[in-house]
Amino acid sequence: MNLWFRLLLLLIITPFRPRIAAPHGVSRLNFRVWFNDLDTNGHVNNGRYWTMFDLGRTDMMIRMGLLKAVLKHKWTPIVGGGAIRFRRELKLFQSFVLETRIASWTENRVVFEQRILAEGDVVATRALVLAGLYDRKARGFVPIDVIFGKVGVEGAVTPALDPAVQAMLELDAAMKASAD
Numbered sequence: 001m002n003l004w005f006r007l008l009l010l011l012i013i014t015p016f017r018p019r020i021a022a023p024h025g026v027s028r029l030n031f032r033v034w035f036n037d038l039d040t041n042g043h044v045n046n047g048r049y050w051t052m053f054d055l056g057r058t059d060m061m062i063r064m065g066l067l068k069a070v071l072k073h074k075w076t077p078i079v080g081g082g083a084i085r086f087r088r089e090l091k092l093f094q095s096f097v098l099e100t101r102i103a104s105w106t107e108n109r110v111v112f113e114q115r116i117l118a119e120g121d122v123v124a125t126r127a128l129v130l131a132g133l134y135d136r137k138a139r140g141f142v143p144i145d146v147i148f149g150k151v152g153v154e155g156a157v158t159p160a161l162d163p164a165v166q167a168m169l170e171l172d173a174a175m176k177a178s179a180d
Contacts, residue, residue, distance in 0.1 A: 003051055006031070010055055011062075020063040022151045027060040027100040033090050043089035049125055050082065053114045056100030057131065060112075069150040075133040075142055080109060081172050083164075088124035090116065096124065104158055104165050108132055108141035111165050128168050 010029070020027055031052070039045035057077070061067055069075070090096055096118045103113040109132035116125040132141040148156050161169070 003055065006052075006055055007058070010059055014059055014062045017059075017063060019065065020060060022064045022066075022148060022153045023102045023105070023156050025060075025064065025101070027056055027063065027098075029056060029059055029098045029100075031096055031098060033092055033094045033096070035092065037090075038092060043091055046084075046086070049084060049086075049116065049127065052098055052116075053082075053100070053112075053127060053129060056098045056114050057112060057129070060100050060102075065151045066147065069147075070133065073135065073142075074137070075135055077131060078134045078141075079129055079131045081130040081168065081175075082127055083168055083171075084125060084127040086125050088118060088122060090118060090124055094118060103128065104161055104169075105144045106169070108143050110144070111168065113165075128164060130168060130172055 033044055037044050037048045061070065061077070070077070096116050099115045099117055101113050102110050104111045109130055112129045112131060114127045114129060115123050118124040133147060134140070135142050144156075148154070
């Protein structure tokens, strides 16, 4: 993550923001486009979106009350895959909202839906990110029921998969199978 100022501000402000209820709560962060976000075309660089999405997932993790367990157990957040669709460009000084929610989960990973909303509720960018918490001692991803248990959620049922989430999970499985 190379958005150090935004990360520092997030870490200072987040403890004072309302808690997000797992697993269906939504994180919303307000930002503005700055010079270092731009590419040579004068709009937000496509790689910058991925870095900003890190901030949304970090906010969600802290506000769900998961940070304490992550630090205690030395779990590492790991992104395993992602897909993004750009619909509208963001220009210098434009304000926008980064919205992050859990779209679905498997036994040990979560699919986040992350959207950039501009000009009110116009979706400028939508991404799906497959991520999990990795336990280096156990050499594997932490089971979702353990993660949810750490934030007081028992027996959460995976929501119905939207076609894009299903396609992403299938692509991840196919790529894993063909990597060997």
